[in-house]
Amino acid sequence: MLMRRSIQVNGAATVVSGSPDSSAPLVFLSGGIPGITPYCSGPHLWGQSLDALAGERNVLAFDLCSGAGVPHADLGIDALLSHVRATLAALEVARCHMVAHDLAGLIALLLAVESPTLICGVSVVSSTAAAPTGDGVENLSFAHPPPPPWSQAAQRWALEQVSYSHQHIDSALVDACVAAAAGDAQRSAAAAMAAGALAATFMPSLHNAKGRLYEVCRGAGVPVPVQIICGTHDPLGTLEQGLALYQIIAARQPVTQFHALNRAGSLPFREQPAAFLQVVTAFGEIVFPG
Amino acid sequence: MPMPAARTIDVDGIGTRYYEAGCGETIVFIYGGSFGTSDSASSAHTWNLNLLPLASRFRVIAFDKIGQGFTDNPGDDDYTMAAVVRHAGAFLRALQLPPVHLVGHSRGGYAAARLTLAHHDLVRSLTLVNSGTLSPGVGTNEVVLARPPFPKGSAECVRWVYRNYSFNPAAVTDAWVAAVLEVLALPKYRESIERVEGARLGATLFLPALAREKRETLQWINEGRLQRPVQIIWGSEDRTAILQRGLDLFHLLARHDRRVQFHAFGQAGHFPFREHPARFNALLGRFVAAHAA
Numbered sequence: 001m002l003m004r005r006s007i008q009v010n011g012a013a014t015v016v017s018g019s020p021d022s023s024a025p026l027v028f029l030s031g032g033i034p035g036i037t038p039y040c041s042g043p044h045l046w047g048q049s050l051d052a053l054a055g056e057r058n059v060l061a062f063d064l065c066s067g068a069g070v071p072h073a074d075l076g077i078d079a080l081l082s083h084v085r086a087t088l089a090a091l092e093v094a095r096c097h098m099v100a101h102d103l104a105g106l107i108a109l110l111l112a113v114e115s116p117t118l119i120c121g122v123s124v125v126s127s128t129a130a131a132p133t134g135d136g137v138e139n140l141s142f143a144h145p146p147p148p149p150w151s152q153a154a155q156r157w158a159l160e161q162v163s164y165s166h167q168h169i170d171s172a173l174v175d176a177c178v179a180a181a182a183g184d185a186q187r188s189a190a191a192a193m194a195a196g197a198l199a200a201t202f203m204p205s206l207h208n209a210k211g212r213l214y215e216v217c218r219g220a221g222v223p224v225p226v227q228i229i230c231g232t233h234d235p236l237g238t239l240e241q242g243l244a245l246y247q248i249i250a251a252r253q254p255v256t257q258f259h260a261l262n263r264a265g266s267l268p269f270r271e272q273p274a275a276f277l278q279v280v281t282a283f284g285e286i287v288f289p290g
Numbered sequence: 291m292p293m294p295a296a297r298t299i300d301v302d303g304i305g306t307r308y309y310e311a312g313c314g315e316t317i318v319f320i321y322g323g324s325f326g327t328s329d330s331a332s333s334a335h336t337w338n339l340n341l342l343p344l345a346s347r348f349r350v351i352a353f354d355k356i357g358q359g360f361t362d363n364p365g366d367d368d369y370t371m372a373a374v375v376r377h378a379g380a381f382l383r384a385l386q387l388p389p390v391h392l393v394g395h396s397r398g399g400y401a402a403a404r405l406t407l408a409h410h411d412l413v414r415s416l417t418l419v420n421s422g423t424l425s426p427g428v429g430t431n432e433v434v435l436a437r438p439p440f441p442k443g444s445a446e447c448v449r450w451v452y453r454n455y456s457f458n459p460a461a462v463t464d465a466w467v468a469a470v471l472e473v474l475a476l477p478k479y480r481e482s483i484e485r486v487e488g489a490r491l492g493a494t495l496f497l498p499a500l501a502r503e504k505r506e507t508l509q510w511i512n513e514g515r516l517q518r519p520v521q522i523i524w525g526s527e528d529r530t531a532i533l534q535r536g537l538d539l540f541h542l543l544a545r546h547d548r549r550v551q552f553h554a555f556g557q558a559g560h561f562p563f564r565e566h567p568a569r570f571n572a573l574l575g576r577f578v579a580a581h582a583a
Binding site for chain 2: 232243246247249250253254255256257258259260261262263272274275277278279281282283285286
């Protein structure tokens with residue numbers, strides 16, 4: 001049975017969901033850009049995956065951002081990376097297989113590069129943030145959400161925008177997203193982003209972080225096994241972007257896999273949970289046998 | 291890694307060699323290649339890195355296709371893919387198997403898909419591995435493997451062929467080469483070479499008939515007739531069946547069934563189940579468990 005608990009990380013309360021025993025866990029890291037993505041992410045987003053996997057091994061789930069009064073400087077990739085690192089330390093995680101969604105995919109890869117003894121494998125899920133974009137065209141998926149932001153209507157709309165089908169979006173999910181949006185961390189991040197942190201801090205740091213990752217991929221390579229999991233109908237990024245990320249990493253890392261899950265958008269773990277569990281558990285058998 | 295003990299069963303008059311181990315959901319493996327080739331020769335040994343590891347959880351069966359390995363040659367010079375598919379279906383019925391999880395590699399992937407299309411009652415799920423024969427698009431076998439620079443039938447030739455199939459040359463072990471040479475030396479296999487290459491049945495019968503039937507098979511798939519869960523596993527560095535061909539096959543199948551998945555393995559060529567057997571076995575095992583009876 002998964003528990004929800006609050007721990008102190010760098011003086012701020014961070015909510016963690018997971019097994020009572022947090023040793024040798026499968027760590028789920030939620031994505032979305034704090035204060036920007038119009039659905040509010042968190043452990044609730046993983047749906048039945050956490051409970052299903054908890055039957056096999058310990059699981060932990062938390063998100064990228066925590067704490068009230070987030071300053072501009074803390075909404076860059078390095079600060080988010082630092083938060084993840086500190087949360088794992090607070091949980092006394094010595095080694096884990098990390099499953100990271102969206103922006104968290106990039107964070108997890110960077111963490112694996114700096115701490116390959118801590119991160120023994122990364123499952124990157126629907127991460128346009130980690131994938132190369134080149135001179136891509138503007139993505140309009142979230143261009144005109146219904147007001148007010150992070151209301152039930154707005155978050156339901158945003159979840160539908162990134163899904164192949166709306167069938168997985170129920171009241172429980174939307175309510176959990178609304179509750180997450182009311183939290184100090186989300187409200188504080190939204191205020192900071194609205195005040196200019198997106199352009200001043202986040203975007204330059206994202207650009208810089210991707211460059212760092214690709215430099216590693218070009219050189220020594222990502223030091224741990226990686227798999228890239230994509231939905232075939234992700235409105236936020238193409239299958240080709242996922243394949244490009246796979247090929248960049250596979251050039252140096254011998255244990256690299258790519259998986260396309262059919263009829264799924266940005267949340268394949270919700271739309272195709274059985275297939276998602278299959279690829280995560282099969283990879284786990286190799287990189288972090290329980 | 292050793293194979294399970296060999297057994298033989300009569301399948302419509304064809305003495306058929308097969309290997310079986312374990313219990314549980316039944317997985318049947320169909321390897322690639324064709325009868326009557328003198329530069330290489332496939333047999334059930336191709337799956338030796340997969341059978342026993344999976345047998346701890348499943349009932350696993352690999353058989354020699356008609357005219358290949360230690361199974362008898364077809365009668366009446368019926369060196370066709372249709373005969374391969376007929377024999378495979380008859381083998382499943384002869385063993386009175388429940389609906390099985392078919393795993394087909396390369397030309398075996400085509401046979402597995404065609405068998406499913408013809409006998410849905412025999413098949414529970416389908417795993418297709420680097421099957422250029424089934425995929426739409428242009429194959430490059432004939433380019434990559436054209437005219438080996440060693441005498442046909444020699445160990446050097448066999449090693450050259452499989453190294454060109456593979457990403458890592460070290461994956462082509464002496465044991466694998468020895469298993470191929472053993473088949474190449476069988477009198478009945480020498481006879482198939484005489485018919486397929488010497489009498490040119492490969493060029494005048496096998497390939498034209500396969501081309502006709504492949505058009506029909508792709509048309510059936512395009513009509514959504516497969517109707518079984520499918521996963522495609524592809525070695526990304528396969529130069530004979532490039533990654534894009536696997537993706538094209540995936541998109542063709544994915545239009546009709548949500549239970550279609552595509553998986554690519556990095557640093558793997560045409561035989562990902564031999565170059566990365568642990569990863570392949572893990573993925574296959576989880577897929578079979580997810581689609582168990």
